[in-house]
Amino acid sequence: MRRRSVQLTGYPARLSWESYGPMRIAATALLTLGLIAGAARAAETPAIAGDPAAGAAKAATCTACHGVNGNSVTPEWPVIAGQGAAYVRDQVRRIRDGQRPSPLMQPMVKDLTDQDIADLAAHFSVQTPNGQEADPSYWAEGQKLYRFGDAARGIPACAACHGPNGRGIPAAGYPALQAQHSVYTMKQLDDYAAGVRYNKDAQGRSMGSPNAEIMATIAQRLTAEDRRNLASYIQGMR
Incomplete structure (x- = not known):
């Protein structure tokens, strides 16, 4: 199957702002803001300064799994090059502390100190993702959903939290997505939708952050085709 890069400069004519109309765009924006405002940010463990060189x-x-400088070559293992340091710290801690299930990762990180994690996060945050190709059969529909969402189904634009180019909003804890393997992205969306990306506490509550609760709500509204299309588009983002 031929594959192609996704160009992010400008909008195709059929995806112009005008083609969606001011009311639809406004509705999507309001929906997105409502979801974000409705979730209190989890207080991160007091940040420890990370040293990229030490990392x-x-x-x-x-x-061994994530590749040189965080550019994984195995679709099941995520690209972490360029990922926000705060997000990496949060996720590795959750895996280490048993809040996020990961049979492969947990043994690798169980003995890491918070300083080790901060150093590793700082190192990978300054690396550059290599970039990949998007499947031409699916990326156009994924681009539409990523940029504009679907207000009728209560799905906000992914770009609102993950940025127009998929680089995330590090200060808010929203992760970068650009150039992520589509296989990995689909698995995470499936896990969010099924409520299994994070373990549950004794009261049956998710041990993920409030941001994770937002993602679980959105993922449950996505069809299997939506997830596939989004994952393909994200893989090709530069």
Whole structure:
């Protein structure tokens, strides 16, 4: 199957703002703001300053799965090059502490200190994702949903939290998505929709952050085709 890069400069004519109309765009924006405002941000454990150089010296084990400088070549394992340091810290801590299930990762991170995690996060945050290709059969529909959402189904634009180019909003804890493997992205969306991306506490509540609760709500509104299309578009983002 031929594959192609997704160009992010400008909008195709059929995806112009005018083609969606001011009312639809406004409705999507209001929906997005409502979801974000409705979730209180989880207070991160007081941030420890990470040292990228120290992280590079500790990253040898990570490269076995995540690739040189965080550019994984295995679709099931995520690209972490360029990922926001705060997000990496949060996720690795949750895996280490048993809040997020990961049979492969947990043994690797169980002995890491918070300083180790901060250093590794700082190292990978300054790396550059290599970029990949998007499946031409699916990316156009994924682009439409990513940029504009679907107000009729209560789905906000992904770009509102993850940025127009998929680079995330690090200060708000929203992760970068650009150039992520479509296989990995689909698995995460499936897990969010099924409520299994994070473990549950004794009261049956998710041990994920409020941001994760937002994602679970959105993922449940996506069809299997939506997830496939979005994952393909995200993989090709530059």
